[in-house]
Amino acid sequence: MTHRTLARLGRAYLGLILVFLYAPILVMAAMSFNASAFYQLPFSFSTEWYQKLWHNREILAAAWRSVWIACVVTVLATATGTAASIALYRHDIPGKRLLQALLFPPIAIPWLITGTAMLIFFFGIGIDRGTPAVILGHVALALPYVIVVVTARLATFDPALEEAARSLGARPWTVTMRVTVPWILPGIVAGGLFAFAVSFDQFVVSYFLSEPGDTTLPVLIYTSIRKGFTPEINAVSTVIIAVSMGVMLLAARYSKFGGDR
């Protein structure tokens, strides 16, 4: 086999993988515009399910809750995570490696374990299930992502710039806000978008921590699917996929996911 044929085969294979990754999502999106309530073919175009969605109070309330929880989580995780990244970058702290290692459990331990552990602990100390518990949990899950992304951006920052500002008489707060933060802003924005995505797409932890009847969108979708699914869920799912892919495309503009520079 020549090199050219091999390369062509490789490209075809990559195309197949992309079909596998996107086909079900596209089918779901198409079916949300199909008039039949039982996914019957042939396809006939209709926006009925989106109109129904617009009048479904339960879904709208859950969607709104998901969005504002994700916004609160984004602000909290980005602020605390950026502060921690700057401290880890700027100071030679004893136990730095341990502090960095502590970021992995929230990412590496299955959410089923973290989620049930949070449920036990929050219930035990009286926070109980509900939106505050969900926010507490989401921020903890998003923090490591923010710290990793902002730290990666800080690696490109020259400490001599801080030194110069300081020697010109700038106070520490001024140095941080006028020199360091503007430089790492793309990293902070990307970290914030990751935090939004982690919270907005989070199902497992929300599932254990939210109050029945007062849930986020993914949890509502899960409980509705288990009762039997309708094209209305297709419609809302299509909207969710569009939102989270849009957020990630934005994040990709600000950081390169560790790919090509």
Next chain:
Amino acid sequence: MGGSLARKDRTRAALLLAPAYLWLTLAVFLPLSAMAFFSLLSDVPFGDREWHVTLDNYRAFLETGTYAALLWKSVKLGVTVTALSVLAGFPCALVLAKVIRGRAREAMFLLVILPFWSNSLVRIFSWAIVLRGNGVLSAAIDAVLPWDVRVNLMFSPTAIVIGLVHSYLPYVILTSYLALQAIDDSLIEAARALGAPRRTILMRIILPLAAPGIVAGAVLIFVPVVGSFMEPRLLGGRLGTYYGTVIEDQFVAVFNWPLGAALSFILLAVVLAILAAASPALRRALR
């Protein structure tokens, strides 16, 4: 003077670090400790319930055999999904890293990992629509094949495996790609110039150098799959009882939290053992 400045610096660093790490302590580390404690209780210590410290929950795991069998079933599911994902994902990463160049590569790379950041629940749901009887897959196969076939993969172990591979495939593509990209092309050129056949180049140069990335991807897939419960529930129906779904039941249906905590903790032990075994490769992959 220098000492006081250093102390000031240390205070400042502590103030910057405190919010993030206190948060992680409150929402991750204390809960995990609380779960360890709960797994040793006879009943939940709320209200005026009677409780005492016991090993009964762990004994239940060892003696009944049902839970151990389900854990084994989940481990086998994890192995199947991981193996399929590595087999399908590594060639894909190889094409991305060594065949496609420039802007096309950037775009392809983004396309491959974009689904990984979209809602996993929704993606599993989308498979439910594709795989159900009289669904799109069935109609597509019917349209291609001349004879009448009824394809209904929904509520089968196959459906669970397909859904999970779809969910986690981007991980192994991502980690393998990063490892492959770090391989110097001149190394491959040199081997080719010396007359090494493609097979040898793959087996003796590319695979050994990319191994940490493959292992990292495999671990990132295996760990969440062993603890999965939503995917088996939605795609497996009544056949979808796995270790994760049993834990879910203890917390949302049966309300036997101490048993659930013990089962979770056993799963955590399995996960930590795997992470520890893979940690040299993981450290090399993440640098």
